[in-house]
Amino acid sequence: MTAADKANALREKFGDLLSGPVEFRGEVALTVADVNRVAEVCEYAKKELGFDYLVDLSGVDNYGDDPRFELVYELYGYGHGCHLRLKVAVSEEACEAPSVSGVWRAADWHEREVYDMMGIRFAGHPDLRRILMWEGYPHYPLRKDFPLAGKPTEMPDVAFTNPAPLEGGPFVTNPGACSSDKREPRAKSFES
Amino acid sequence: MSSVKDIEIKDAAARAAEAAAGLDATDDMHGEKMVLNMGPSHPATHGVLRLTLELDGEEIVKAVPDVGYLHRGDEKIAENMTYNQFIPYTDRLDYLAPLANNVAYALAVEKLAGIDQALPPRCQYIRVICCELARISAHLLGLGAFAMDVGAVTVFLHTFTQREYIYDLIEELTGARFTTSYTRIGGVSRDVPEGWLTKLEKFIGEVRVNIDETEKLLSRNPIFQDRTKDIGVYSAEEAIDFGMTGPNLRGSGVDFDMRKAHPYLVYDQLDFEVPIGSKGDCYDRYIVRVEEMRQSANLLEQCIREIPGGAINVDDGKFVLPKKEKVLTSMEELIHQFMLVTQGTNLPPGEVYFGAENPKGELGFYIHSKGGGTPHRLKIRAPSFVNLGILQHLLPGHMISDVVAILGSLDFVMGECDR
Numbered sequence: 001m002t003a004a005d006k007a008n009a010l011r012e013k014f015g016d017l018l019s020g021p022v023e024f025r026g027e028v029a030l031t032v033a034d035v036n037r038v039a040e041v042c043e044y045a046k047k048e049l050g051f052d053y054l055v056d057l058s059g060v061d062n063y064g065d066d067p068r069f070e071l072v073y074e075l076y077g078y079g080h081g082c083h084l085r086l087k088v089a090v091s092e093e094a095c096e097a098p099s100v101s102g103v104w105r106a107a108d109w110h111e112r113e114v115y116d117m118m119g120i121r122f123a124g125h126p127d128l129r130r131i132l133m134w135e136g137y138p139h140y141p142l143r144k145d146f147p148l149a150g151k152p153t154e155m156p157d158v159a160f161t162n163p164a165p166l167e168g169g170p171f172v173t174n175p176g177a178c179s180s181d182k183r184e185p186r187a188k189s190f191e192s
Numbered sequence: 193m194s195s196v197k198d199i200e201i202k203d204a205a206a207r208a209a210e211a212a213a214g215l216d217a218t219d220d221m222h223g224e225k226m227v228l229n230m231g232p233s234h235p236a237t238h239g240v241l242r243l244t245l246e247l248d249g250e251e252i253v254k255a256v257p258d259v260g261y262l263h264r265g266d267e268k269i270a271e272n273m274t275y276n277q278f279i280p281y282t283d284r285l286d287y288l289a290p291l292a293n294n295v296a297y298a299l300a301v302e303k304l305a306g307i308d309q310a311l312p313p314r315c316q317y318i319r320v321i322c323c324e325l326a327r328i329s330a331h332l333l334g335l336g337a338f339a340m341d342v343g344a345v346t347v348f349l350h351t352f353t354q355r356e357y358i359y360d361l362i363e364e365l366t367g368a369r370f371t372t373s374y375t376r377i378g379g380v381s382r383d384v385p386e387g388w389l390t391k392l393e394k395f396i397g398e399v400r401v402n403i404d405e406t407e408k409l410l411s412r413n414p415i416f417q418d419r420t421k422d423i424g425v426y427s428a429e430e431a432i433d434f435g436m437t438g439p440n441l442r443g444s445g446v447d448f449d450m451r452k453a454h455p456y457l458v459y460d461q462l463d464f465e466v467p468i469g470s471k472g473d474c475y476d477r478y479i480v481r482v483e484e485m486r487q488s489a490n491l492l493e494q495c496i497r498e499i500p501g502g503a504i505n506v507d508d509g510k511f512v513l514p515k516k517e518k519v520l521t522s523m524e525e526l527i528h529q530f531m532l533v534t535q536g537t538n539l540p541p542g543e544v545y546f547g548a549e550n551p552k553g554e555l556g557f558y559i560h561s562k563g564g565g566t567p568h569r570l571k572i573r574a575p576s577f578v579n580l581g582i583l584q585h586l587l588p589g590h591m592i593s594d595v596v597a598i599l600g601s602l603d604f605v606m607g608e609c610d611r
Contacts, residue, residue, distance in 0.1 A: 106435030
């Protein structure tokens with residue numbers, strides 16, 4: 001049974017809730033229409049279709065689009081060796097998704113990371129705290145409106161926002177945009 | 193945590209006075225739990241992992257791992273640079289096996305570009321050599337540090353000697369001992385130097401002896417066995433549920449290796465075995481790593497025997513920088529050079545996930561591209577990060593001294609965990 005068969009089995013069960021499957025570079029992706037039912041889909045995928053390994057969970061910020069965020073679940077089944085990607089859009093207003101940490105315990109830390117970096121909350125998560133940034137940090141650094149150079153915090157000694165010593169150095173570029181002196185400001189803000 | 197209370201032990205005279213008055217000063221201590229903060233600066237935490245342990249006597253009741261002390265925002269940085277520019281940052285993920293990270297990242301981008309099948313055979317063999325050399329290097333350090341943590345300092349010095357030879361080889365191959373940045377999108381930065389493969393062959397002979405000696409020091413050592421057998425046991429189901437990968441998964445008896453299950457590069461043409469454990473304790477994970485090093489040595493020997501000649505980069509000016517003399521004489525190459533340097537490799541919109549079997553486990557890159565020279569989102573699935581997620585489940589019930597053995601056997605790198 002290939003990943004496409006698994007995806008079709010999932011579609012049969014949930015019908016219009018799922019769209020796809022889309023295949024790209026040999027990978028099969030399904031889009032879940034309603035974020036509130038994503039845990040249900042995941043549970044079915046694990047229990048009935050043998051996707052027992054949650055490889056990864058990432059958040060994507062499509063700034064400017066509506067809905068703004070996207071969650072990407074990479075599933076794998078050791079029994080059948082198929083890889084499946086589930087995607088679901090999350091709106092900026094709600095900014096919340098149901099937790100799948102009850103389905104795979106690996107999701108515990110993955111969801112904490114998404115919350116920490118993107119600010120998407122997971123309903124039903126047992127211990128939703130920041131994981132990479134420290135407790136009390138006010139921003140969500142992987143959002144697109146967070147500038148690369150950082151934002152001021154109440155703890156300037158710990159989280160400083162000075163540009164790096166090589167200001168305008170060769171390491172930060174926005175390829176294809178205007179001339180190189182405009183293109184490489186170290187403290188690039190999102191609007192520029 | 194709310195039940196934690198400071199315990200004040202009065203001086204001897206005061207205690208004697210209290211005892212005389214019929215009060216027992218130690219009464220307060222019974223039933224109290226103590227909180228011990230282990231790390232972030234602790235030799236057994238291999239970097240900057242912090243554990244908050246709640247103790248009942250010497251037994252752990254609750255463990256709260258705290259990661260992120262080495263967070264540098266690699267994923268944010270990746271969104272702001274071209275694909276090739278990010279390669280040096282992959283050195284700094286699992287900094288014990290930078291070559292393997294370089295290869296995994298390059299393969300992920302090449303999968304998105306659709307050129308992963310077009311890599312010339314010589315390039316693929318060189319990359320396999322890189323991966324396996326990195327695996328031996330990472331496992332040598334992992335074992336050495338593990339053994340030292342449980343009391344066998346000699347092993348650490350022993351394995352480090354061999355790692356030094358590996359660094360010499362890597363320096364000759366890539367120009368740097370540590371921060372290799374060896375791969376490029378579509379190939380590698382330079383060919384294998386002349387005579388290098390002979391040196392590698394000589395090294396393999398030496399490292400085999402070294403692995404045997406290391407095993408003699410540890411495998412039947414009663415102290416080492418007492419510290420590792422039946423300690424830190426988790427079942428195959430738990431390992432899968434927590435997303436464990438690499439030797440930490442195989443130690444629990446799951447026969448899964450990305451190189452076998454979904455072969456990339458030329459792994460399907462090479463002959464090797466995947467060692468697995470039976471019980472899932474610290475000792476099994478140690479044995480799996482030792483055996484993996486032997487298999488890596490086998491793989492290296494096969495690569496030396498079978499490596500073909502030919503190109504080391506894909507023959508496509510849209511991905512690989514053209515030869516300098518061509519750039520100076522030919523218009524098309526000049527354009528390619530200009531485009532690659534100013535805009536980076538132009539990749540199609542789409543999403544890919546590629547996971548490679550790295551020494552620590554499955555290192556995956558999820559690339560979300562909207563077209564152009566930079567990723568819209570690049571997520572690093574770091575094996576060390578996921579492997580540490582089991583700690584809060586695994587540690588309770590163990591003694592403090594077992595924590596050291598468990599951490600050593602999980603063999604994580606915080607540079608990769610925190611990104």
